[in-house]
Amino acid sequence: MAITGGCLCGAVRFAIDADAPIGVRQCWCRVCQYLGAGSGTVNAIFPKEAVTVSGPLTDYVATADSGSTMHRRFCAGCGTPVFSEAEPRPHHIIVRVGAFDNPDVVRPAAIIWAKSAPGWACLDPNLPQTEGQAPPPSQS
Numbered sequence: 278m279a280i281t282g283g284c285l286c287g288a289v290r291f292a293i294d295a296d297a298p299i300g301v302r303q304c305w306c307r308v309c310q311y312l313g314a315g316s317g318t319v320n321a322i323f324p325k326e327a328v329t330v331s332g333p334l335t336d337y338v339a340t341a342d343s344g345s346t347m348h349r350r351f352c353a354g355c356g357t358p359v360f361s362e363a364e365p366r367p368h369h370i371i372v373r374v375g376a377f378d379n380p381d382v383v384r385p386a387a388i389i390w391a392k393s394a395p396g397w398a399c400l401d402p403n404l405p406q407t408e409g410q411a412p413p414p415s416q417s
């Protein structure tokens with residue numbers, strides 16, 4: 278199975294050669310609230326070598342609340358956040374699930390940065406929550 282996706286305007290496309298992600302998490306850190314226009318983001322982690330990308334991405338480099346240097350890659354044409362990468366984990370790529378052609382192929386398994394979520398946020402009570410950053414899934 279390949280998971281496919283791209284940005285809103287279609288300039289950026291990607292294909293992921295993997296049956297399932299290493300992990301899927303919803304993140305409510307303040308940066309994700311900017312990216313999600315108020316909501317948190319849903320992010321699927323894959324081995325970097327599984328992902329093939331075409332099209333131009335702009336890289337916004339900044340330090341995350343966790344202290345890691347993050348590369349947040351987006352389409353400059355339409356602004357869609359597509360990937361992020363943390364420098365301490367160069368073998369992983371984090372894919373924004375909103376950019377999937379079918380976001381229903383994955384499901385969040387945990388919520389991180391719950392303490393930053395606004396009071397009106399809907400956090401699934403059935404999912405484990407971490408107040409701040411959680412360690413990445415140990416696999417690979």
Ligand SMILES: [Zn+2]
Nearest residue numbers: 284286352355
């Ligand atoms: Zn675009």
Ligand SMILES: [Zn+2]
Nearest residue numbers: 304305306309
């Ligand atoms: Zn976040």
